[in-house]
Amino acid sequence: MPGSDASAPSLPHAAKRVGRGELFLGFLKIGVIGFGGVAPWARRVIVEERAWLSEEEYASLLGVGQILPGPNTLNLAVMAGDRFQGTLGALIAVAALMTMPLAILMAVASLYERFAALPEVASAMGGTAAAAAGLVIGTALKMAQRLRPTRSAILFGLVAFVAIGVLRFPLIAVVVVLAPLSIAAAALERRA
Amino acid sequence: MKPAPLWQIAGTFASLSLVAIGGANAVVPDLQRQVVQVLGWMNDTTFASLFAIAQAAPGPNVLIVSLIGWHVAGLAGLAVATLAMILPSSVLAFGAGRVVRRLAGVRAIRAAQRGLVPITVGLILASGVVMATTADHAALSVLLTAGTALYVFVSDWNPLWALSIAAAVSLLGSWLGLPA
Numbered sequence: 001m002p003g004s005d006a007s008a009p010s011l012p013h014a015a016k017r018v019g020r021g022e023l024f025l026g027f028l029k030i031g032v033i034g035f036g037g038v039a040p041w042a043r044r045v046i047v048e049e050r051a052w053l054s055e056e057e058y059a060s061l062l063g064v065g066q067i068l069p070g071p072n073t074l075n076l077a078v079m080a081g082d083r084f085q086g087t088l089g090a091l092i093a094v095a096a097l098m099t100m101p102l103a104i105l106m107a108v109a110s111l112y113e114r115f116a117a118l119p120e121v122a123s124a125m126g127g128t129a130a131a132a133a134g135l136v137i138g139t140a141l142k143m144a145q146r147l148r149p150t151r152s153a154i155l156f157g158l159v160a161f162v163a164i165g166v167l168r169f170p171l172i173a174v175v176v177v178l179a180p181l182s183i184a185a186a187a188l189e190r191r192a
Numbered sequence: 193m194k195p196a197p198l199w200q201i202a203g204t205f206a207s208l209s210l211v212a213i214g215g216a217n218a219v220v221p222d223l224q225r226q227v228v229q230v231l232g233w234m235n236d237t238t239f240a241s242l243f244a245i246a247q248a249a250p251g252p253n254v255l256i257v258s259l260i261g262w263h264v265a266g267l268a269g270l271a272v273a274t275l276a277m278i279l280p281s282s283v284l285a286f287g288a289g290r291v292v293r294r295l296a297g298v299r300a301i302r303a304a305q306r307g308l309v310p311i312t313v314g315l316i317l318a319s320g321v322v323m324a325t326t327a328d329h330a331a332l333s334v335l336l337t338a339g340t341a342l343y344v345f346v347s348d349w350n351p352l353w354a355l356s357i358a359a360a361v362s363l364l365g366s367w368l369g370l371p372a
Contacts, residue, residue, distance in 0.1 A: 031251050060301070064292050066312075067304045070281025071215035071252035078282045079289030090286055094278070101251020102258060102274070108245055109259055116241070120363055127362020129240040130324070130333035131340040131355045132247035136217055137320030138344025143313045145345075153310035160311045164221050165318030171222035175211040175311070183307030190306070 018052050018084040020092055026050055027077055027096035042073050046080065053080065073097065152185040195265040196233055198272045204231070205257050205276035212281065214312030216254040220319035223256065224326065233264045240327040248355050254278060330371040336361060 018026075030042050047058045065075035074097060081093030115121045147153060156178060163174045204226055212219045220243065227233050234242075242263060246256035254277055261273025292301070324337045340354040 033250065060292075061289070063301050063305055064288055065285065067213070067301060067308050068281065068285050068288055069210045069212045070278065070285060071212075071254045074215075074252050074254065074278060074282060075285035078285040082286055082289055083293070087286075090282075094282060098251065098274070098278075101249060101255055102270075105245070105249045105251070105255050105258060106262065106270070108249060109242075109262060112241065112245060113263075119366065123366035124359040124363045125241045125244060126327065126329075126333060127336055127358040127360075127365075128248060128355050129244035129327035130336040130362070131358030132244040133320050133323035133327050134337040134340030134342075134358075135247055135320075135344055135351050135354065136220075136316060136323060137337070138341035139217075140313050140317035140320055141341065141345045143309075143316070147309060147313065149310060153306070156307070157310040157314035157317075160314030161318045161321075163318075164315055165321045168221065168225060168322075170225075171208065171219055171315075172211050175213065178311050179213070179308060182311055183304055186306035186310075187303055 016052055016084075018050075020085050020089065022050075023081060023084055023089055024092050024096045026052070027081075027093045028100060030073070031097045032100045042076060052084070150186070150189055152182070152189050156182040156185065195269065196231070198265060198268060200231070201261055201265060201269055201272050202276040205261075205273050206280055209277050209280040210284065212254075212277075213308055214316055215252065216256055216277070217319050218312055218315035220256065221322040223260070224322065227260055233260070236326050238263070240323065243323055244327075244355075248352065332362065332365050332370055 026045055030045050033041050043058060043062075046052050047055055053061065061076055061079050062072060064079065065072040068075050074094065077093035077097045078090045081089035081091070083089070085092065112121070112125070116125070144157065149157065160174065160178055163169045163178075164171060208219050208222060216223075224236075224239055228236055228239050242259045243256055246253060246259055249255060254274070257277040258270050258274040261269035261271070263269075265272070320341070324334075328334045328337055336358045340351070340358060343349070343354045344351055
C-alpha cells in the first residue's frame with residue numbers, strides 16, 4: 001500500500017525492488033570491504049552505489065539499529081533484508097554480511113594460534129593489541145565530539161564509563177538502570 | 193585445555209546480546225570479566241590478542257565473540273558463540289523494524305537515541321580504556337595506544353594502517369630490547 005501512511009514520510013514502503021541475489025551480493029561486499037569497521041561502507045554501498053534506500057530512509061533505519069542492542073550494521077542488515085525480501089531476505093542479508101569476515105577471521109586466527117609461541121609474533125601482537133585499544137578510545141572520542149553533547153549526555157556518558165571502565169560493574173545492571181534514566185533526562189532537557 | 197561446554201558458551205553470550213547497545217565494542221569489559229575472571233577460559237594476554245585480531249579483521253566487531261568461542265571450543269564453539277550473540281538482538285531488530293515501519297515512531301526513535309547514544313559512547317570508551325590497561329605494560333605500548341587513539345580521532349584514514357604500524361614498531365622495539 002504505497003502512500004497509505006503519510007505520517008511516515010521518511011519510511012515509505014520500499015519503492016525499489018531488490019532481488020535475493022542482489023541482496024546477498026550487496027551485503028557480501030559490505031562484509032568483505034569493511035576493514036576497520038563496516039558502518040561507513042554499508043552506507044556507501046546501500047545508498048550511493050546501489051541506491052537501495054534514500055539517504056533519509058537509510059538514516060532512519062540506522063537510527064533504529066543504533067538504539068537496539070547488537071551491531072548497528074547487523075541490525076540494519078536484518079531490517080533492510082526483511083524490507084526487500086521478507087524473513088528470508090533478513091536471513092540472506094545476515095548470512096552474507098557474516099560469511100566472509102568469519103572466513104577471514106578463522107584464517108587469521110589459525111595462523112596466529114600456530115605461530116603464537118614465536119617471540120616475534122607475540123611482540124607484534126602485543127603492539128597490535130595496544131593500538132586496537134587506542135582505536136576503540138579514538139572512536140569513542142570522535143563519536144563524543146560529533147554528538148555535540150548536552151549536559152545530561154555528558155553526565156550519563158561519564159557515569160556509564162566509570163561504572164564499567166573503572167568500577168567494573170556488570171554491564172546488564174548498568175544498562176538496565178542507566179538507559180531509562182538517560183532517555184528521561186534527555187527528554188526533560190529538551191523540553192526545558 | 194579441555195573445551196568449555198557449549199551450553200555455557202551459549203548462556204554467556206546470549207545474556208550479553210540484548211544489552212550490547214552500540215555493538216560488541218560496548219561489551220568488551222564485561223566479556224573480559226566473564227571470560228577471564230569468572231570462567232577462567234583464558235588469560236589477559238590471550239584475550240588481548242583475540243581482541244586485536246577481531247579489531248584488525250573486516251566485518252562487524254561482534255567477531256570477538258566468534259573468536260572466543262573458537263578458542264575455547266573449536267568450530268562448534270565459534271558457531272554457538274556467534275549465534276548466541278547475534279540471534280537475540282537480530283530477532284529484536286526484526287520485530288522492531290516491522291513495528292517502526294507501521295507506526296512511524298520516528299520521533300520516539302530520536303528521543304531514545306538522544307538518551308542511549310551517550311551511554312554507548314561511555315561504554316565504548318570504557319572498553320578502550322580497559323583494553324589499554326590489559327594490553328599496555330610499558331611506555332612503548334602506552335605510546336602506541338595514545339598514538340592510535342589520536343590517529344583515529346583526527347583522521348578519517350583506514351585504522352588498519354595504525355594497527356600495522358603499531359605491530360611493526362613493537363617488533364622493532366623488541367629487537368632493540370625495549371620492554372613491551
